[in-house]
Amino acid sequence: MPQAGRPIENDSSQNMHKPVLLHESINALDLKSGEIFLDATYGGGGHSKEVRRRFPTVKVIAIDQDPKVDVTRANFRDLDKVVTQKVDAILFDLGISTDQLERSGRGFSFLRDEPLDMRMSNTGIRAADILNSWDEHAIELILRGFGEERLSGKIARAIVEQRKVKPFQTTFDLVRVVETVKHRSFRDKIHPATKTFQALRIATNEELSSLEVGLEKGFEALGHQGRLVVISFHSLEDRIVKNFFREKIKEKSARQITKKPITASEEETMNNPRSRSAKLRVIEKI
Template sequence: MVANSGGGSTEAEGGPVRHIPVLLSEVLDALEPRSGKVILDGTFGAGGYTSAILDAGADVIALDRDPTAIAAGQALVDARGGHLVLHHTPFSRLADFAPAAGLDGVVLDIGVSSMQIDEAERGFSFQKNGPLDMRMSGAGVSAADVVNRAKVGDLIRIFGFLGEEKQAGRIARAIEKRRTNEPFRTTRDLAGLIEIVTPRKAKDKIHPATRVFQALRVFVNDELGELAQALFAAERALKPGGRLVVVTFHSLEDRIVKKFFSERSGKASGSRHMPMVTAKAAIFEPVGKGMVSASEAEAEINPRARSAKLRAGIRTTAPAEKPDFSIFDLPDLASLDRIGG
């Protein structure tokens, strides 16, 4: 579940590889950037998508909640002579930065950036020993706080739902036993325990700590909640004819995006158990035939692209609806505020 709109490197089988923006040509085809348009890149990263959109002639409003990305992006801002504006903010607030006339496009590339993975001190990777942190913004509750303070039942739900970890119970109970004697401080502390509790089998393609680290990162940064909020924000911020393009790397993310576009399609819904719901005016019309995945050629060049899925829609003239987060069926997990206590 690694995503990035800019440069850098990321981890794949065999070690770090140079980052290549995933589905770049497909993103540009779906966005249709050109002179006179204003596109919002909600996940700036190192500017891969942003640079390509600017090269196509459009102006860009770019967002990132990582202060490191904002600082690194200032050179691109300076080089583009007023055609790029960069804001330090989570993409859930994208509607606050849209012009009064509305946006012509929004692109979101969901997940952790390659730059964050590469920096051991950020604590995202079990392959790089560093503080057990994982905060994209650098503020708030850290992964160490969650591991050391959350109740066992909460850890089980976090690992089980957000990481789809089958051994969630065993790992959570082992964490509780260990932390009573010594708190977890580093990525190797946690990964080492998981390796003991659930040893890697010869047939396993991924490290036993992969799913737990994914779950902690998603939880600490409220990634699913941020995505849901961003989709509703884009609905409000896009002008008629504006395009929303979302690239995801995990089934949990893709499920949210797919559900959103389905709910906003205007089609009547129902089942043999429930009455048919009256069709509403479509708020988004699909771009193309639906979900787009990477070609075999791209996946061969860039292993990260194998799990990528692109979904896109065109905003209609129908008014935005009131956000209803129940449509996403998000899990009831522990409160970050309570854990941060």
């Protein structure tokens, strides 16, 4: 059985990933002594470390698709291949970590000029390949569908025009094109490229289809009264989680633990802006 690799890293480096809804999610796992916990998105290991601290007898299994993360490397859509025994609780803490955003050099942030890769794993198509080779309509669809970008048509058009001049290579190549369509205004709360970057990251990593498959396989891996705990960060993810939970409750294979999603306290949102959009949902297998 794969185990979390070297677990506790030095927490003193600056701007480390801060685990979101830490106590709320660990409480929701409802772990008891000697049980097995699967962390499906280990990242910086914040949640796993807290589980180990609070429940020293719990066995922690951890996976992550990022090869830089020192645990069993797997996409949770392939969870059935790496986790072959029943577990008592699973956590999915979705999206990317602060380390990936700020230090991976893989182009997740529109604030840094880096190669436009955006893969959390090191396999599959890069974000730049999508921009340089997909047809205009397909690009428009991902910007609209995964970014809920109102100007998806115009941005897709501008991308296709720009790549005739020079193929996309870096994040700033893309930021410049988005800014020709969406002008920055002091009233804007978010950067003009926010939605485009979100859409492209979701498409590059096939995040939504992985989530659908991963939830199903995670639920399958749970033993009786096992808890499935999911933290999502945007409405597309949350919709998938909500619908999946609703279906399991309707077919009477799960009971609802959180009627409404748990969100971050005011204190947490002040200390960790990333927690602002987080939604925690929980079901229990019956």
